[in-house]
Amino acid sequence: MGNGWFRFKRFCIAQNGAAMKVGTDGVLIGAWARIVTSHRRYLDIGTGTGLIALMIAQRTECVAGGGNVRIDAVEIDAGSAGQARENVAASPWGDRIGIYHADVHDFVPEDGGLYDHIVANPPWFVDSLSSPSAARTAARHARELTYGDLADCVARLLGADGMFSVILPADNEAFFVAVAAARGLVPARRTYVHSLPTLPPKRVMLELVREENASGHGTVDRLVIENSPGGHYTEEYAALTRDFYLKF
DSSP states (O other): OBTTEEEOSSOEEEOTTOSSOOOHHHHHHHHHSOOOTTOOEEEEESOTTTHHHHHHHHHHTTSTTGGGOEEEEEESOHHHHHHHHHHHHTSTTTTTEEEEESOTTTOOOTTOOOEEEEEEOOOOBSSSOOOSSHHHHHHHBTTTSOHHHHHHHHHHHEEEEEEEEEEEEGGGHHHHHHHHHTTTEEEEEEEEEESSTTSOOSEEEEEEEEGGGOOTTOEEEEEESEEETTTEEOHHHHHHHTTTOTTO
C-alpha cells in the first residue's frame, strides 16, 4: 500500500484526494453486508473513496441479472467525491455506480425510488477531540452526520422490505440501536469484531430492518481478525475478505 493508493484484487483505490483513507472498517462492512439476489438498488452513505460501492458492485456482478444492479454513493466532501468518481471510472463497474457530491440530508434519488439495501461506515465519534483537518473531522466525527441524522436518512430512503448494514464502535452500539429503534429500525443480525480472541470487541456490524419485518432478536455472532499479533489472521477473516485483499 502506498499513501496515495490501495490495490485490491480487482480494483485500485486512489486516495490522495480523499478525507479518509482505506481502512479495515470499510473493507469489513463491504464484505459483510448481505447480498440478496432480489435486490437491485444499493446506496452507500458517505462513500469516501468509493470503496464500499465498488465492493458491492464486485459482489453483485454474478447475481442473476447483475447488470441491472445499481449502486448510488453519496459523499459530502468534494475532494472525496471527485476521488470516488475517478476510482469508479477506472473500475470494471463504472456503468453501475453513480457518485453524488451531496449532503445525504438533502439527497433524493434521481428517479425518486427507494433502496433495497443501504450500507454505511459512518462517523465514529460522538464526543471526542476534533482533527486539525476540517475534512477529516467531518469524515470521522458524528457532527455533520449524527447517528440520529443517519437513522432519519435511512428511514426515509429505505424500501419497505429493505435492509441497512452499518459498522460502528462496539461502545456506541446500544446508543445507536436505541436511536434507530425510535425510527422503526431494529437489528436482524449482529457481528462483534475482535482484534484478538482474548480482547473485547472493537467494532460491531449491524444489519437493521424495519420493525414490522423483524423476527425475534436476530442472529448474533463474532468475527476474530487475528489469532495472535503480527498478521496471523484467522481463517474466518480471510474467508470474508479473500475476494478483495491481495494478501489472501
